[in-house]
Amino acid sequence: MHVIKGTSPLFQCFYLGKIKYLKALKLQETLVQWQTSHLNNCNPILLLLQHYPVYTVGIRSSVYSKQEENHLLSLGADFVRTKRGGLITFHGPGQLVAYPIFNLKIVDFGVRKYVETLEEVIINLSGRYGIQAERSPHTGVWVGNNKLCAMGINCQGRITSHGLALNCNTDMKWFSHIVACGIHGKGVTSFTEILQKPVTVKEVLPLFLDEFSRCFNCDMTPLRHLPEAFSLADMYEEVSHNKPRSKLLSRQESYEDM
């Protein structure tokens, strides 16, 4: 687990499959605590996953009333108030969610540069599909007036958590019940919607890892798939002993939840 000076950071990559938002949140909080208590001795972590339908809001939580919360709950989604930046967004199957959890000191970035680099990852990734995506004064990645990828980060003493949500083949109807990210007059979109052909999370994953590695100038472990019933103790085993027990994600395997 030692981070050797002078070498590129090595991100430990895990794919969690479809996971409830609160379970992933608890996991993130634990990982942030580990990173905090092992400041110089902890490899950076990248969690990749999909969520069951959930609406989440950031620290400006008071913007969203109990009434609105109840309305969204009645649609069959969860609703969680979090400590990330950004306003309201939706997560659901077909959306690639990435939570990099690491100390920004490793890449020597401030928060603004970190977010810009995440945007760059998605812009480059979109380019691979021939899509011209761009930044705007509103953080996130846009194709014209429509947001392709939402972002919302938390930074505790330079340890990051939360991250981004990229619409691959998300059911976009869920977004019609909110003003996504609090921005009126703009829409949301997905790879599938833009290209008019299905683009799955499974397909996008290796491209995402490649662009992440390039933009952050880091190495990535092969993607390990944690089973649905994994516990925090399992995660600790994976992360601390660096002897992965989980299955490696390879192209030959097929995963139902993708």
Next chain:
Amino acid sequence: MSQSLILKSARDATRVFSKIVQKTLPISKNKLPPVPHLPHNVLRSCGFHNSAPNYSKFLFTDSHEWIKIDGDVGTIGITNYAQEQLGDIVFCELPEVATEFSKGDIFATVESVKAASDLYIPISGEVVEVNEKLVDTPAIINESPTEDGWLVMVKLTSSADDELSELLTQTDYEKTLN
């Protein structure tokens, strides 16, 4: 007498108030009441906001917070380097007055570029005032991080001296940025 007074700070207010008390009370000088200490909440309701123009110490943390000491009150904010690294601040979550913190506790959160960043308090103390202007205009932190963009004021504890000795001088802090 109807001269208008310009009171620049809480200290001014206390000084003038005590002079008025001394002049108007019909007792000998030997039996003067003690100089009143106006509590910060009273000063705030009179409209006097101490923007700490006077301070005896100006110290820094390596996580880019600063503190100015004026008597037993410390004014705390983030440095210019910190606000540059964060980007345009759109929201600032401050603690309630009277909250007590230990050194190193998270005392505030700022949001910029959809990132919520926690801030760590450089010293133990009880919050006596928060910069309420930041509720409507958090961008003041970007514009004037070490003056108008102050975040909180805390009443120091008995461990203040020890805690302050762990902080960096301006020169030492600036060296860490290079």
